[in-house]
Amino acid sequence: MATAVHTNTDQAFQRCLAPDCGATYDVGEVRTSCGECGGLLDVSYDWDRINVPDSLRWFEKKWARRNEPLCRSGVWRFHEMLPFAPAEKVVTIGEGQTLLSPSDGVAKYVGLNAGGLYLEYEGLNPSGSFKDNGMTAAFTHAHTIGAKRAACASTGNTSASLALYCGVSKLMKGVIFIGSGKISYGKLSQALDYGALTIQIAGDFDDAMQRVRQVSEQLGIYLVNSVNPFRLEGQKTIMYRVLESLNWEVPDWIVVPGGNLGNSSSFGKAFMEMLELGLIDRAPRLAVINATGADTLHELYEVHGQRWNDGQIDQQTTSAFFDDMDKHNRRASTIASAIEINRPVNYEKCLRALAVCDGVVREVTDQEILDAKSQVGANGFGCEPASGASVAGAKKLREEGVIAPSDRVVCVLTGHQLKDPTATVAYHTADQDEFNRVLASRGVQRAEFANRAVAVPNDLDQIVQAIQLNS
Numbered sequence: 001m002a003t004a005v006h007t008n009t010d011q012a013f014q015r016c017l018a019p020d021c022g023a024t025y026d027v028g029e030v031r032t033s034c035g036e037c038g039g040l041l042d043v044s045y046d047w048d049r050i051n052v053p054d055s056l057r058w059f060e061k062k063w064a065r066r067n068e069p070l071c072r073s074g075v076w077r078f079h080e081m082l083p084f085a086p087a088e089k090v091v092t093i094g095e096g097q098t099l100l101s102p103s104d105g106v107a108k109y110v111g112l113n114a115g116g117l118y119l120e121y122e123g124l125n126p127s128g129s130f131k132d133n134g135m136t137a138a139f140t141h142a143h144t145i146g147a148k149r150a151a152c153a154s155t156g157n158t159s160a161s162l163a164l165y166c167g168v169s170k171l172m173k174g175v176i177f178i179g180s181g182k183i184s185y186g187k188l189s190q191a192l193d194y195g196a197l198t199i200q201i202a203g204d205f206d207d208a209m210q211r212v213r214q215v216s217e218q219l220g221i222y223l224v225n226s227v228n229p230f231r232l233e234g235q236k237t238i239m240y241r242v243l244e245s246l247n248w249e250v251p252d253w254i255v256v257p258g259g260n261l262g263n264s265s266s267f268g269k270a271f272m273e274m275l276e277l278g279l280i281d282r283a284p285r286l287a288v289i290n291a292t293g294a295d296t297l298h299e300l301y302e303v304h305g306q307r308w309n310d311g312q313i314d315q316q317t318t319s320a321f322f323d324d325m326d327k328h329n330r331r332a333s334t335i336a337s338a339i340e341i342n343r344p345v346n347y348e349k350c351l352r353a354l355a356v357c358d359g360v361v362r363e364v365t366d367q368e369i370l371d372a373k374s375q376v377g378a379n380g381f382g383c384e385p386a387s388g389a390s391v392a393g394a395k396k397l398r399e400e401g402v403i404a405p406s407d408r409v410v411c412v413l414t415g416h417q418l419k420d421p422t423a424t425v426a427y428h429t430a431d432q433d434e435f436n437r438v439l440a441s442r443g444v445q446r447a448e449f450a451n452r453a454v455a456v457p458n459d460l461d462q463i464v465q466a467i468q469l470n471s
């Protein structure tokens, strides 16, 4: 049984994902891709030289030391599983104190037995989305290498998170790239309020992503996008917390929305490593859910049958797919702005995660997303539209019989309900013009679960009557 935290950066390194390249780089090197082949990088560990606990239960000890910031953080409590930085360099703001909450109301909607559905509320993070799990890790890496500026392109939540870490720590200046008109007000307001330099580009997320890579290279700014392999290390801890909440029992399914595919990739890596270390004896199955208006992964994995194939990915099919996308100028479009992405940067890592977790990919319409989201709201804390995709996807897989009624299913709710009030209000509104403007234009026909405000004159009797009629 391990008793002490040993995190020596010699034991961590960066490694190219492509097995036939496998180039390695020092953990202190700032890279966004492999210098040999241009592939994605992984943070890898020499586990033999690391004092890893021999049981996940060992981590429960940290609860007794919650006065220490690294034990209080839901990310750094698991420092032994992401030992790339020494404890004194860790930048934490107490992220990752999230809940796994059973919901029988949502279970019923999805078609699962009572007790079988759990919601992992990542919206409870300091900036309101799961992105804080990854940002604390990337920010820590940036700090260890002495970065003074950090940048990202974002559909909103990454920028909110980066801006928050900059604001609290004052260690770096945040530079944020967003597509014009694509970001929800909740998220934009955070970046501005936390004081980040906000660059609004005439274009969409994919455009902003391309530019931020160019600019950060030219100006030597640290890039915290999900191509950053350190972010994914922090996001692994979402799965440790899920297991912890289930008394270290592995559920049957993890269901997560897929945008840039950082989250799904990190979950796969978490399970891959836990299997390797003998900390679990099986991985859960993974379901990654796209929106129909941004369904690259679904197309490539389910329609074109692309697989990880031990790293021998069929590059030809993938390139042809993206060439065709460019030729027809196909742009991502969904109300779930956090997953409105056509060129997922972690595509190949996600294929590996799907291989580790015997995964499936599904796509759900904006209608299905908003209906599912309303069920989450009506049964608890609520979520933003992208998160509703996980519940909508679980329902679809249940209807197909891929998920059994008796399965234990964890849906990850990636972002807070208040991130995108426009979508929520438009769904529940009685104002047909507002509904049409925000939702009908996206193919949403009806709001089956709308909870409409009751309009009454400013008159006591009529107010009383309205309450009695409606309750």
Ligand SMILES: *Cc1c(COP(=O)(O)O)cnc(C)c1O
Pocket (backbone or CB within 6 Å): 129, 130, 131, 157, 158, 226, 257, 258, 259, 260, 261, 262, 263, 264, 338, 339, 384, 386, 387, 414, 415, 416
């Ligand atoms: C970023 C984000 C996603 C997509 O996650 P990826 O790791 O990019 O696949 C989904 N939901 C919310 C709320 C997000 O902020």
Ligand SMILES: [Zn+2]
Pocket (backbone or CB within 6 Å): 016, 017, 018, 021, 022, 023, 034, 035, 036, 037, 038, 039
């Ligand atoms: Zn390489």
